[in-house]
Amino acid sequence: MRRMTIAALALIGVFVALYLTMYKMGVIGHLACGFGSCERVNTSKWAIFAGAPVAAWGLGFYVATLVVAIAGTSPSLVHRREISYLLAAMSGVGVAFSAWLTYLELYVIDAICRYCVMSAVIVTAIFIVSIADVAMQPRVQPRVQPEQLPE
Amino acid sequence: MANNNPPRNARSAATKPSSGRRAFYGVLVAIALVGVAAILYLKQSPASNDTGAEAQAAYAAAQRDYAKAGPPKPYVMGNPKAPVVIEEFADFECPVCGSYATVTEPDVRKRIIDPGLAYYKYYDFPLPMHHNTQTASNAAACADEQGKFWEMHDQLFAGQDAWGLNPDGATQVTDNPKSVFVGYAQAIGINTAQFGQCLDTKKYQSRINANAADGFRRNVGQTPTFFINGKMFAGSIPYDVLKKAVDDAAAAAAAAPAATPAPAPAK
Numbered sequence: 001m002r003r004m005t006i007a008a009l010a011l012i013g014v015f016v017a018l019y020l021t022m023y024k025m026g027v028i029g030h031l032a033c034g035f036g037s038c039e040r041v042n043t044s045k046w047a048i049f050a051g052a053p054v055a056a057w058g059l060g061f062y063v064a065t066l067v068v069a070i071a072g073t074s075p076s077l078v079h080r081r082e083i084s085y086l087l088a089a090m091s092g093v094g095v096a097f098s099a100w101l102t103y104l105e106l107y108v109i110d111a112i113c114r115y116c117v118m119s120a121v122i123v124t125a126i127f128i129v130s131i132a133d134v135a136m137q138p139r140v141q142p143r144v145q146p147e148q149l150p151e
Numbered sequence: 152m153a154n155n156n157p158p159r160n161a162r163s164a165a166t167k168p169s170s171g172r173r174a175f176y177g178v179l180v181a182i183a184l185v186g187v188a189a190i191l192y193l194k195q196s197p198a199s200n201d202t203g204a205e206a207q208a209a210y211a212a213a214q215r216d217y218a219k220a221g222p223p224k225p226y227v228m229g230n231p232k233a234p235v236v237i238e239e240f241a242d243f244e245c246p247v248c249g250s251y252a253t254v255t256e257p258d259v260r261k262r263i264i265d266p267g268l269a270y271y272k273y274y275d276f277p278l279p280m281h282h283n284t285q286t287a288s289n290a291a292a293c294a295d296e297q298g299k300f301w302e303m304h305d306q307l308f309a310g311q312d313a314w315g316l317n318p319d320g321a322t323q324v325t326d327n328p329k330s331v332f333v334g335y336a337q338a339i340g341i342n343t344a345q346f347g348q349c350l351d352t353k354k355y356q357s358r359i360n361a362n363a364a365d366g367f368r369r370n371v372g373q374t375p376t377f378f379i380n381g382k383m384f385a386g387s388i389p390y391d392v393l394k395k396a397v398d399d400a401a402a403a404a405a406a407a408p409a410a411t412p413a414p415a416p417a418k
């Protein structure tokens with residue numbers, strides 16, 4: 001259930017990041033931004049990271065999280081702690097990156113983009129559920145031994 | 152026997168086709184549908200209110216002033232007898248225009264304008280919230296006086312970081328853009344004394360105002376905005392979309408040549 005929740009949150013994040021990426025690629029001429037300063041944030045020099053739009057990095061992050069979370073719900077992987085650790089590590093990096101971006105919005109760019117805030121909330125929620133997944137995952141994985149099963 | 156219970160549960164969880172998983176995939180599909188619908192809805196929504204009340208008021212005032220301007224005189228490129236006319240309304244200080252000019256436009260020139268598929272017209276549309284953009288439009292017009300508009304156009308867009316908006320998106324990198332533009336004039340090999348005097352006297356301000364006025368008349372509300380044989384495309388558009396629009400316009404012009412005559416050159 002926890003990984004399903006993570007997958008659902010990641011899919012929402014995919015669409016938030018996709019919308020911003022489409023804007024950066026010129027597919028959408030303007031951002032619908034009832035409040036805040038979405039275009040100021042997304043046309044600032046901070047909207048590019050390592051040569052690619054920050055929104056595209058976010059899109060890649062959410063897609064990767066979605067894939068790992070869905071895979072982690074499969075019967076063969078549902079009890080694997082490695083999946084829990086991977087999701088926690090990925091979302092931890094995501095939270096740190098979002099925190100840095102939020103700092104830039106508040107103190108450097110002096111403008112807030114509501115889609116960026118939405119993404120920060122989503123990645124934080126993913127991180128919290130991931131930590132819960134790590135904490136609640138059984139330490140000894142159930143092992144299915146067919147010969148031990150009753151008829 | 153009691154020790155066998157956990158494995159039995161484990162086997163059950165591992166092998167039973169779960170209705171919970173089916174519901175989970177249903178939820179994902181529902182989220183995906185809502186996500187696609189939301190993006191399509193947002194794509195149709197009005198532009199953001201980023202500019203604020205002050206800039207909106209300045210914009211409205213500029214619109215009133217421009218209404219008194221004369222006929223437009225855009226800067227042109229390509230074959231005036233081409234079947235398609237691409238008109239661009241842009242602001243030299245607008246980052247999205249800069250992105251189009253530096254990333255997309257080189258392809259447009261090489262693959263559409265140079266082969267004669269379309270004729271290109273550039274109209275000034277300086278936005279009032281960009282404090283250095285009027286000077287930039289004047290610099291481009293003064294370079295045009297010496298036959299180097301497009302060279303200056305390219306310098307201005309490529310060099311936005313040196314004279315345009317700060318990363319905060321609100322303040323300017325410099326209060327003295329002229330010194331930067333004189334450097335560009337030297338780089339493209341025009342007479343800098345003549346250029347400087349032209350810039351100081353705002354010799355072509357009326358041309359700039361007239362170009363912007365034409366944008367207001369044609370309901371341009373953002374930069375860049377394109378018209379391809381009269382059809383408006385608001386916002387930056389990728390090369391493939393622009394090329395398809397040009398191809399469609401050329402096909403329509405070929406089908407009804409009398410209905411879409413090539414406009415006369417403006418210069």
